[in-house]
Amino acid sequence: MIVATQTATKGANVELLLVQALSGLASAASLFLVASGLSIIFGVTRIVNFAHGAFYMLGAYMAYTLTSRFAGPLGFWGGLVVASLIVAALGALMEMVLLRRIYQAPELFQLLATFGVTLMVQDLVVLIWGPDDLMGPRAPGFTGAFELFGRRIPSYDALLIVLGPLVLGLLWLLFHRTRWGVLVRAATQDRDMVACLGVNQKWLFTSVFALGVFLAALGGALQIPRTTVTHAMDLSIIVEVFVVVVIGGLGSVTGAFFAAVLVSELNALGILVLPKISLIAVFLVMAVVLVVRPFGLLGKPERAPRAAAGLSFRPWKPMTQIERIGVALIVAMAALLPLFAGDYTLSVGSEILVFVLFASSLHFMMTVGGLASFGHAAYFGLGAYGAAFAVKFLGAPMGVALLIGPLFGMLGAIVSGWFCVRLTGVYFAMLTLAFAQIIWSVTFQWVEVTGGDNGLLGIWPARWASSPQGFFWLTLGIAVVGVALLRMLVFSPFGFGLRAARDSTLRADAIGINRKSVQWAAFVVSGTFAGLAGALFAFLKGSVFPDSLAIPISVDGLVMVLLGGIETVSGAVVGAIVYKALAIWLMSQTDLSKLILGAIIVLLVVASPKGIVGFIEHIRHRRPRTPTGADVPDSLGINMKAAE
Amino acid sequence: MKLEVAGLNSFYGRAHILFDVALEVGKGEVVALLGRNGAGKSTTFRSVVGLVSGRSGQVKFEGEDISRLPSYEIVRRGLGYVPEDRRIFTDLTVEENFEVGRQKPREGVAAWSQDRIYTLFPNLGEMRKRLGGEMSGGEQQMLSIGRTLMGNPSLVLLDEPSEGLAPKIVEQMADAILAMKREGLSIVISEQNLHFAKLICDRAYIIEKGRMRFSGTIAELEAHPEVRDAYLAV
Ligand SMILES: Nc1ncnc2c1ncn2[C@@H]1O[C@H](COP(=O)(O)OP(=O)(O)OP(=O)(O)O)[C@@H](O)[C@H]1O
Numbered sequence: 035m036i037v038a039t040q041t042a043t044k045g046a047n048v049e050l051l052l053v054q055a056l057s058g059l060a061s062a063a064s065l066f067l068v069a070s071g072l073s074i075i076f077g078v079t080r081i082v083n084f085a086h087g088a089f090y091m092l093g094a095y096m097a098y099t100l101t102s103r104f105a106g107p108l109g110f111w112g113g114l115v116v117a118s119l120i121v122a123a124l125g126a127l128m129e130m131v132l133l134r135r136i137y138q139a140p141e142l143f144q145l146l147a148t149f150g151v152t153l154m155v156q157d158l159v160v161l162i163w164g165p166d167d168l169m170g171p172r173a174p175g176f177t178g179a180f181e182l183f184g185r186r187i188p189s190y191d192a193l194l195i196v197l198g199p200l201v202l203g204l205l206w207l208l209f210h211r212t213r214w215g216v217l218v219r220a221a222t223q224d225r226d227m228v229a230c231l232g233v234n235q236k237w238l239f240t241s242v243f244a245l246g247v248f249l250a251a252l253g254g255a256l257q258i259p260r261t262t263v264t265h266a267m268d269l270s271i272i273v274e275v276f277v278v279v280v281i282g283g284l285g286s287v288t289g290a291f292f293a294a295v296l297v298s299e300l301n302a303l304g305i306l307v308l309p310k311i312s313l314i315a316v317f318l319v320m321a322v323v324l325v326v327r328p329f330g331l332l333g334k335p336e337r338a339p340r341a342a343a344g345l346s347f348r349p350w351k352p353m354t355q356i357e358r359i360g361v362a363l364i365v366a367m368a369a370l371l372p373l374f375a376g377d378y379t380l381s382v383g384s385e386i387l388v389f390v391l392f393a394s395s396l397h398f399m400m401t402v403g404g405l406a407s408f409g410h411a412a413y414f415g416l417g418a419y420g421a422a423f424a425v426k427f428l429g430a431p432m433g434v435a436l437l438i439g440p441l442f443g444m445l446g447a448i449v450s451g452w453f454c455v456r457l458t459g460v461y462f463a464m465l466t467l468a469f470a471q472i473i474w475s476v477t478f479q480w481v482e483v484t485g486g487d488n489g490l491l492g493i494w495p496a497r498w499a500s501s502p503q504g505f506f507w508l509t510l511g512i513a514v515v516g517v518a519l520l521r522m523l524v525f526s527p528f529g530f531g532l533r534a535a536r537d538s539t540l541r542a543d544a545i546g547i548n549r550k551s552v553q554w555a556a557f558v559v560s561g562t563f564a565g566l567a568g569a570l571f572a573f574l575k576g577s578v579f580p581d582s583l584a585i586p587i588s589v590d591g592l593v594m595v596l597l598g599g600i601e602t603v604s605g606a607v608v609g610a611i612v613y614k615a616l617a618i619w620l621m622s623q624t625d626l627s628k629l630i631l632g633a634i635i636v637l638l639v640v641a642s643p644k645g646i647v648g649f650i651e652h653i654r655h656r657r658p659r660t661p662t663g664a665d666v667p668d669s670l671g672i673n674m675k676a677a678e
Numbered sequence: 679m680k681l682e683v684a685g686l687n688s689f690y691g692r693a694h695i696l697f698d699v700a701l702e703v704g705k706g707e708v709v710a711l712l713g714r715n716g717a718g719k720s721t722t723f724r725s726v727v728g729l730v731s732g733r734s735g736q737v738k739f740e741g742e743d744i745s746r747l748p749s750y751e752i753v754r755r756g757l758g759y760v761p762e763d764r765r766i767f768t769d770l771t772v773e774e775n776f777e778v779g780r781q782k783p784r785e786g787v788a789a790w791s792q793d794r795i796y797t798l799f800p801n802l803g804e805m806r807k808r809l810g811g812e813m814s815g816g817e818q819q820m821l822s823i824g825r826t827l828m829g830n831p832s833l834v835l836l837d838e839p840s841e842g843l844a845p846k847i848v849e850q851m852a853d854a855i856l857a858m859k860r861e862g863l864s865i866v867i868s869e870q871n872l873h874f875a876k877l878i879c880d881r882a883y884i885i886e887k888g889r890m891r892f893s894g895t896i897a898e899l900e901a902h903p904e905v906r907d908a909y910l911a912v
């Protein structure tokens with residue numbers, strides 16, 4: 035329609051559209067390579083490899099090094115391939131050392147572990163290649179451009195446009211014409227049966243992983259003539275890739291191809307229509323696809339949906355009298371802290387308390403609702419911006435701003451929650467992440483309102499709370515009330531309904547609980563409390579930046595929950611205190627905090643998936659194992675009667 | 679002895695399913711493992727091929743202990759397994775399904791090829807390019823058996839091969855199994871009743887609630903209708 039009216043009025047616009055479309059196709063090539071790699075890996079191993087972006091980035095860096103060292107066409111093209119092979123070998127190593135230990139773990143743990151690797155790679159890349167952006171060489175033979183409608187199109191783009199379908203065709207041949215490919219397709223459908231036919235799954239998995247990583251690395255390596263190599267390319271690509279596989283359907287290579295083209299075209303053409311918020315177009319398409327086909331255009335429903343988070347849930351009980359007194363004592367002791375602690379300690383304490391509330395809100399939705407969000411920072415950040423807007427644009431006092439912040443969090447959760455609860459498991463996790471990134475990029479790009487990268491400054495608390503002591507008491511009060519409210523919700527009929535919905539959709543349906551609406555409600559509750567934490571955070575820092583809704587905050591929340599223990603009611607409180615204190619301390623001690631945190635996350639997932647509180651509870655509740663098989667061997671005679 | 683199982687105990691989580699199960703299969707023998715719904719037949723098979731993690735006891739195949747080996751190693755030694763729900767790869771063609779099952783020829787065992795399997799199951803020969811998901815139940819059962827034969831096993835565990843099949847197909851299936859026996863294959867078949875087993879088997883075991891209740895020849899079993907009535911479906 036739009037195109038039609040434009041042809042009638044301005045012919046030149048059609049040409050611009052065409053040229054943009056071609057550039058979109060060129061961008062689709064790398065996106066397709068990375069997404070197909072992710073999809074292939076997921077198909078067989080059922081792991082969503084968050085580190086895929088890291089491998090993409092490593093591919094680019096490695097290719098940069100090799101192609102700058104070895105000149106000429108052979109040096110360049112050989113460099114790209116060798117770089118991708120080296121990265122693929124690294125991927126295989128990671129599969130053997132790390133993933134083999136966690137194939138049976140819940141998907142949240144797998145996402146977290148691979149995210150931990152991503153964090154480590156970010157620091158390692160800076161260590162090895164330095165912090166500056168790098169410019170790779172141009173592709174020999176493809177440095178020029180050709181003319182189309184009077185506009186210049188780089189010939190390298192033309193190469194990429196051809197390359198996408200070519201790789202798709204090669205992958206098709208690989209999967210349909212080789213024994214390895216047939217085994218992979220069989221394993222994608224039923225990996226246990228493949229083992230029952232004498233195939234060693236271990237090596238199949240490792241080789242599939244290596245191929246997937248190779249594709250990611252090649253996708254990155256192919257970018258060096260087009261863009262600079264930076265150490266932020268990993269997160270930007272992974273979000274786009276998640277969007278692509280959610281649209282195309284996880285596990286489908288062809289789906290990845292079409293979705294990559296679709297997303298790249300929407301990006302390229304969206305810029306013409308909505309220059310500031312081109313991501314909205316992608317987002318709308320994704321929303322429509324998910325509503326119509328929850329498993330993507332060419333995806334298939336998961337055969338057996340896995341447990342979302344916990345391993346085995348110990349029945350939860352409200353606190354006993356003694357435990358309540360204990361908690362009251364700890365809170366009272368915390369309240370006395372401002373009487374003797376210094377300003378720095380108090381502001382660190384306030385920050386920890388903010389994250390106690392944030393982690394508890396995430397924990398509520400994860401354990402009670404069984405929803406592992408990878409984008410919880412969105413509601414935290416919305417809360418922070420909500421409070422900042424209230425102060426900046428309405429001149430609202432702190433009390434009002436602390437109400438408007440959570441309102442923002444709530445509204446954001448209402449909208450994105452509506453979409454997200456339609457999905458489960460990894461799809462849910464990826465969609466929450468994609469939402470958070472979209473909100474992040476809107477705040478980043480919408481400079482007039484949000485100040486963009488410069489943020490909003492001057493968000494100061496009311497006079498009575500402006501001293502570190504006063505603010506600490508304020509945060510303590512709000513955090514304690516917030517955590518208590520969340521806990522009460524867990525033991526309310528609503529919490530019960532949520533747990534029923536989490537444990538079994540069928541059972542929940544049978545007792546008249548609509549899974550989606552209950553989970554949506556949990557999502558909104560959780561987003562509101564996260565928003566409250568975010569609003570406090572804005573006043574604590576006196577400013578808001580887009581960082582407050584970026585991926586690291588989401589992951590911090592997840593790690594806190596994990597550290598505290600997923601299966602507990604309030605483990606997140608302990609997890610948040612330990613993790614935040616550790617993180618703040620690490621930041622002051624070393625430049626390699628990401629490397630260390632990443633390593634901690636990986637170790638945590640592998641060594642202690644039950645977390646600190648889960649571990650303590652396990653010891654407290656340890657009981658002698660009841661002897662199994664109480665049946666007394668019955669004689670034939672008795673049994674015959676019983677059978678009748 | 680081809681296969682010797684002794685003192686086998688299996689668990690699903692905390693649920694104790696098999697109690698000291700014992701079973702022996704000689705070379706070239708066709709043995710039935712009979713029992714009602716939920717008696718533990720499939721669990722026995724799954725335990726033998728290493729698919730049940732909670733398990734103790736002895737499983738010897740060709741004199742070697744295989745109880746600690748992973749499934750793929752067990753299968754590679756020549757112990758084939760055809761699961762009860764057939765588990766064919768529905769997105770793969772007939773030929774591709776066979777390809778997944780293909781293993782190197784084994785010494786002293788008849789080597790199978792796709793062509794030989796098409797002689798065993800002529801129906802399949804007419805649908806080599808068809809997807810597994812587009813086949814009837816009987817054809818899927820044949821495909822599943824043929825796929826396991828492609829691994830050149832010397833012993834096959836067949837879990838309820840006649841389940842849900844039309845009488846005519848059941849006859850075909852019996853003929854095919856007898857043909858496999860003539861190749862020197864040892865075969866264990868699980869069934870809920872005697873009808874199919876007595877067409878092809880030499881000996882039978884009866885399992886009930888995870889315990890072995892009877893072991894003897896088919897003739898002995900037929901001579902004791904009270905045993906059959908107590909433990910088997912009619
Ligand atoms: N995955 C499982 N988890 C827990 N219990 C199981 C599982 N699979 C089977 N069981 C139980 O183990 C027992 C034996 O089951 P099994 O499948 O071995 O029986 P079967 O003899 O093969 O029955 P059928 O003729 O119906 O196939 C049954 O009581 C069943 O409920």
Ligand SMILES: [Mg+2]
Pocket residue numbers: 719720721762837
């Ligand atoms: Mg069975």
